[in-house]
Amino acid sequence: MEGFIEEILPDGRFAVLLDNEHKIIAYTAGKMRKFRIRSVVGDRVHVEMTPYDLSKGRIVFREKTPGQAGGPPRRRSGFKR
Numbered sequence: 001m002e003g004f005i006e007e008i009l010p011d012g013r014f015a016v017l018l019d020n021e022h023k024i025i026a027y028t029a030g031k032m033r034k035f036r037i038r039s040v041v042g043d044r045v046h047v048e049m050t051p052y053d054l055s056k057g058r059i060v061f062r063e064k065t066p067g068q069a070g071g072p073p074r075r076r077s078g079f080k081r
Helices: 030-034
Strands: 002-009 013-018 023-028 044-049 056-062
Touching (some): 002 023, 013 044, 013 056, 023 044, 030 056
Parallel strands (some): 023 056
């Protein structure tokens, strides 16, 4: 499913409004946490849901928005030969 992040909640959870107008509570997937992919209000995200509880889900992908920077520049090591 796809939707937009509406609100940031405590404990790494987000309120997500899906394209079909349902509001769910979602948390960030482990790979997104591992690679420190940040999500903010208004981001378009892909959500995995379980058929057992349709009010919860897991954010597995954050789409890139045009005009958004790629993050801070990486530092080069000071060692040169």
